[in-house]
Amino acid sequence: MSFLTAFFYDRFMAKAEEACLKDWRQELLKQVSGDVLEIGAGTGASIGFYSDRVTNLVLTEPDKHMCKLLKLNVSNRSLENIQISDGTAEQIQADDESFDFVVASLVCCSLSNLETGLHEIKRVLRPRGKLVFLEHVAAADGTSRRRWQNRFNPIWRTFMGNCHLNRETEQAILSAGLNIKEIKRESMRKAIPIVRPTIRGIAEKA
Numbered sequence: 001m002s003f004l005t006a007f008f009y010d011r012f013m014a015k016a017e018e019a020c021l022k023d024w025r026q027e028l029l030k031q032v033s034g035d036v037l038e039i040g041a042g043t044g045a046s047i048g049f050y051s052d053r054v055t056n057l058v059l060t061e062p063d064k065h066m067c068k069l070l071k072l073n074v075s076n077r078s079l080e081n082i083q084i085s086d087g088t089a090e091q092i093q094a095d096d097e098s099f100d101f102v103v104a105s106l107v108c109c110s111l112s113n114l115e116t117g118l119h120e121i122k123r124v125l126r127p128r129g130k131l132v133f134l135e136h137v138a139a140a141d142g143t144s145r146r147r148w149q150n151r152f153n154p155i156w157r158t159f160m161g162n163c164h165l166n167r168e169t170e171q172a173i174l175s176a177g178l179n180i181k182e183i184k185r186e187s188m189r190k191a192i193p194i195v196r197p198t199i200r201g202i203a204e205k206a
């Protein structure tokens with residue numbers, strides 16, 4: 001991601017955060033506890049929503065510009081029990097079965113290899129551990145929104161840090177062998193129309 005994209009990222013997302021994302025983060029993250037890994041934490045939009053039931057929080061962010069902003073955000077809040085690493089979701093630097101929860105928000109769209117990333121998430125989750133996801137996804141096949149997503153995808157990926165507009169993330173989660181326990185599908189209000197379709201919920205490792 002370029003320095004400029006990272007620098008303007010929070011401003012670009014501000015209206016959608018106010019309109020819905022903050023509420024969705026709160027609703028999902030209040031259920032999270034114990035040892036938690038957040039992949040692709042970005043500038044740290046979720047960190048204010050973790051409760052004190054989270055005993056150990058590991059944030060990964062591979063982009064150096066985003067990581068700098070993340071570190072600043074964490075240090076401004078004087079949060080404790082947080083570690084930051086620059087690892088990718090495709091190669092998580094953690095032992096097997098070491099987390100109770102993995103959190104992925106608006107990140108599955110950007111992974112170089114979604115399938116590998118989800119298998120890594122499954123590897124580091126404890127039995128009955130949970131993936132908490134909040135993702136923008138492909139619109140339904142055959143809709144005009146999906147056609148626009150497909151058309152814009154190459155240029156969008158180039159300028160938005162490999163973000164894919166048309167990922168079928170729900171299917172990918174299931175294909176990775178995670179059981180979806182809760183899922184909501186809603187439009188990301190105040191976002192540009194091609195990123196509005198979202199899914200959010202919880203998937204469990206059997």
Ligand SMILES: C[S@@+](CC[C@H](N)C(=O)[O-])C[C@H]1O[C@@H](n2cnc3c(N)ncnc32)[C@H](O)[C@@H]1O
Pocket residue numbers: 001039040041042043044045046060061062063066087088089090104105106107110111112161163
């Ligand atoms: C759209 S931002 C979302 C940031 C944050 N999770 C949020 O909810 O605001 C996507 C983030 O995923 C990160 N990312 C890209 N590829 C990644 C990968 N392979 N593994 C982990 N994170 C990645 C990007 O650097 C970026 O910070």
